Amino acid sequence: MPSRMSTRFVIFLVTCVALVWGMLLHAHMSRSSTGHALQERREVIRRFQLSDLCLFTDARYIRHPVAADLHTPFQDYPLSMEHFPSGSLMPVPPHLRRGGGE
Amino acid sequence: MRVIEKHRNILDFTLSSLARRKGKNLSLVFVYTFVVFLIASVTFFTHSLKTEAEVILRDAPEMMVQRLVAGRHDLIPMSYMDTIRQIRGVQSVTSRLWGYYFDPTNGANYTLLVKPEEHSTSGTILVGRGVARSVRSKQTGTIPFKTYDGSYLFLRIKEVFTAESELANADLILISEADFKRLFAYPDGYATDLVLHVRNANELPTIATKITHLLPDTRPILREEIVRTYDAVFSWRGGLVIVVLLGVVLAFFILAWEKATGLSAEERREIGILKGLGWETTDVLFMKFWEGAVISLSAFFLGILCAYGHVFFTSSMLFEPALKGWSVIYPDFRLTPVISAYQISTLFFLTVLPYTVATIVPAWRAATVDPDTVMRA
Numbered sequence: 001m002p003s004r005m006s007t008r009f010v011i012f013l014v015t016c017v018a019l020v021w022g023m024l025l026h027a028h029m030s031r032s033s034t035g036h037a038l039q040e041r042r043e044v045i046r047r048f049q050l051s052d053l054c055l056f057t058d059a060r061y062i063r064h065p066v067a068a069d070l071h072t073p074f075q076d077y078p079l080s081m082e083h084f085p086s087g088s089l090m091p092v093p094p095h096l097r098r099g100g101g102e
Numbered sequence: 103m104r105v106i107e108k109h110r111n112i113l114d115f116t117l118s119s120l121a122r123r124k125g126k127n128l129s130l131v132f133v134y135t136f137v138v139f140l141i142a143s144v145t146f147f148t149h150s151l152k153t154e155a156e157v158i159l160r161d162a163p164e165m166m167v168q169r170l171v172a173g174r175h176d177l178i179p180m181s182y183m184d185t186i187r188q189i190r191g192v193q194s195v196t197s198r199l200w201g202y203y204f205d206p207t208n209g210a211n212y213t214l215l216v217k218p219e220e221h222s223t224s225g226t227i228l229v230g231r232g233v234a235r236s237v238r239s240k241q242t243g244t245i246p247f248k249t250y251d252g253s254y255l256f257l258r259i260k261e262v263f264t265a266e267s268e269l270a271n272a273d274l275i276l277i278s279e280a281d282f283k284r285l286f287a288y289p290d291g292y293a294t295d296l297v298l299h300v301r302n303a304n305e306l307p308t309i310a311t312k313i314t315h316l317l318p319d320t321r322p323i324l325r326e327e328i329v330r331t332y333d334a335v336f337s338w339r340g341g342l343v344i345v346v347l348l349g350v351v352l353a354f355f356i357l358a359w360e361k362a363t364g365l366s367a368e369e370r371r372e373i374g375i376l377k378g379l380g381w382e383t384t385d386v387l388f389m390k391f392w393e394g395a396v397i398s399l400s401a402f403f404l405g406i407l408c409a410y411g412h413v414f415f416t417s418s419m420l421f422e423p424a425l426k427g428w429s430v431i432y433p434d435f436r437l438t439p440v441i442s443a444y445q446i447s448t449l450f451f452l453t454v455l456p457y458t459v460a461t462i463v464p465a466w467r468a469a470t471v472d473p474d475t476v477m478r479a
Contacts, residue, residue, distance in 0.1 A: 004114055020446065027439035037438075042157070042158055045161045053270060057272075057432070058428035059428075065335055066166075
């Protein structure tokens with residue numbers, strides 16, 4: 001262990017810079033190695049003629065934002081949450097929470 | 103060499119000085135690291151998701167045509183296909199049958215799709231991994247669907263889609279046309295929407311204009327708009343999260359500003375003593391520069407390294423509850439890391455520079471005053 005604090009700090013900085021380079025390298029290598037998965041997702045989109053990613057499934061305007069109605073609120077099943085700011089002020093009524101959505 | 107040795111000595115002194123106030127400085131580094139971690143996590147996550155959407159959706163339909171009734175998406179008559187086919191430049195028009203099914207047994211929302219060339223056997227379905235995970239009757243491999251008249255339709259899971267495609271089809275159920283129509287009493291001669299292929303992609307906007315002219319109750323959606331929607335959605339989300347984070351960042355800046363601008367009496371006395379011992383004003387400024395640099399560089403590197411691990415190794419564990427929301431079906435996917443030197447340098451200039459500069463200014467004021475006055479104050 002080096003006795004000078006400055007030496008220790010420089011070692012710490014060099015390690016951090018090396019790790020950031022490693023991070024960039026890992027990102028680059030991951031992109032090459034996940035090419036197959038990406039190709040498979042593209043193939044699914046093409047074969048099934050899909051227009052959206054399956055990221056959120058709680059409301060249809062979030063599941064298919066591309067095909068959603070233009071600014072039509074409360075258009076889904078009763079447990080769906082609004083994604084407009086006003087929706088966050090109005091919680092789900094308690095009698096609806098007893099359903100399977102919890 | 104002498105310059106390097108001088109700076110090493112100043113750095114040694116700075117580090118010892120920081121170590122004397124260990125508790126205060128360590129908590130500052132911790133808060134600073136947390137702020138960098140949050141900003142970097144949001145940046146990495148939204149950028150990777152946006153890039154993924156852009157790449158995958160390159161193979162989305164060139165154009166979709168919906169029908170709107172009273173401002174809402176409605177079923178489109180198949181006869182519209184003949185009108186669209188007449189437009190010069192349209193290569194093919196196909197209809198899509200799809201819809202949603204809310205499963206009250208588990209609270210999940212499924213997307214049901216008919217694709218006769220992929221699956222046409224009645225009584226069986228092909229499902230996404232998310233659906234397979236959420237169904238209650240895993241042993242039988244059968245899902246009961248409540249039809250429009252209240253009776254039940256039992257469909258057997260024939261195949262589960264691959265894990266690699268989960269981001270595209272986690273909640274998807276491929277169903278035969280006969281079962282789909284039986285389930286919803288779907289009228290003949292109608293489709294959910296239409297999908298178009300054109301000969302020349304440059305003609306897409308012209309064809310879309312012609313469609314709205316010939317069929318005014320329709321809404322064409324171009325592939326370019328699909329990609330743009332995702333770009334906007336993730337930017338908005340990223341933007342919203344950054345707005346939320348702004349509170350944390352501002353609180354941090356107040357803390358940093360307080361520390362940087364208001365030198366404590368002890369620190370002023372230290373500067374006075376150093377000047378009394380023969381330190382030049384520049385040496386004092388170098389010391390303060392190193393003090394800011396040590397804290398901000400440590401926090402910056404620790405913050406971005408933790409953020410990278412968080413987003414790409416733990417699948418954004420901290421963001422998961424917010425992203426899942428009320429969804430019962432959530433795709434299990436790992437984002438492909440997309441980071442660049444540009445992103446890292448932006449984060450660097452946003453986080454390291456302001457703190458380092460803010461540390462030097464008050465020190466310069468204290469260092470230019472007569473040491474005797476500073477020590478007596």
